[in-house]
Amino acid sequence: MKRVGVVGAGVMGTGLAQNLGQCGYEVILTDLTDEILAGAAQQIRANVRMGKLLGNGGPEFDPELVRYTTDHGELAEADFVIENITEKWDLKKEVYPRLDAICRPEVVFAANTSAISVTRLAGLTGRPDRVLGMHFMNPVPMKPAVEVIRGWHTTDETLRTAEELLEGMGKEGIVVADAPGFVSNRVLMLTVNEAVYLVHEGVAGAEEVDRIFKSCFGHKMGPLETADLIGLDTILFSVEVLYESYNDSKYRPCPLLKKMVDAGLHGRKSGQGFYTYH
Missing domain, CATH: 3.40.50.720 (NAD(P)-binding Rossmann-like Domain)
Known part of the structure; x- marks a missing residue:
């Protein structure tokens, strides 16, 4: 090749x-x-x-x-x-x-x-x-x-x-x-979606959620920083595919994720997501 x-x-x-x-x-x-x-x-x-x-x-x-x-x-x-x-x-x-x-x-x-x-x-x-x-x-x-x-x-x-x-x-x-979400996204998208729910429900802010994963588990990036890097629109597409494929409510997209995508807050590529990028 x-x-x-x-x-x-x-x-x-x-x-x-x-x-x-x-x-x-x-x-x-x-x-x-x-x-x-x-x-x-x-x-x-x-x-x-x-x-x-x-x-x-x-x-x-x-x-x-x-x-x-x-x-x-x-x-x-x-x-x-x-x-x-x-x-x-x-x-x-x-x-x-x-x-x-x-x-x-x-x-x-x-x-x-x-x-x-x-x-x-x-x-x-x-x-x-x-x-x-x-x-x-x-x-x-x-x-x-x-x-x-x-x-x-x-x-x-x-x-x-x-x-x-x-x-x-x-x-x-x-x-x-070949299964919907394979390995990485079946786990990652569920984690990111649940992290968005934490912000949506007021349990913690984005920075607090990410700090816990970085400080306690040694992750280089928290789930919401990761979401901004991937693109919130891509996250939403993937979660929706998992929801439709498995018909399992655990993959139900968070309303806040949908609202942010509708608002054009797609993460790093748009300059604004859970964090602001210049």
């Missing part, structure tokens, strides 16, 4: 393009508009500069390795494709048949999803055996492990191909079964 297609130039797609470029892979980064792609290129440059300043930038980044394009047809050149668009089924279901028509039959598709069924996505293609989940964590270049999700039809060969790519990126793949 030399050339990796990355679909979606949001926070995760941008981090992936940076990480892949630093590890010597050619990247085809696609999105809907040139403005989004220009923002991704700017963010990658900023991330690389900040990494150098902090002394943890990782391998040297060659900007020539990343191609930015709104033409998804260019993904025909990719040896592996990672899809990173918004966690909404109605959006994702439009992408996979298009990728299936564009890419060579042997190319593996990885869904970078935190909650949506990999088996269901694979069913949209003519290659369900070559579709799997790769749940990367944010920020991608700094995280050493990836949750790898095996769908119903995913073959051992597909898993080996994905593990080969992850090894080339300096990451460990941890394989889990």
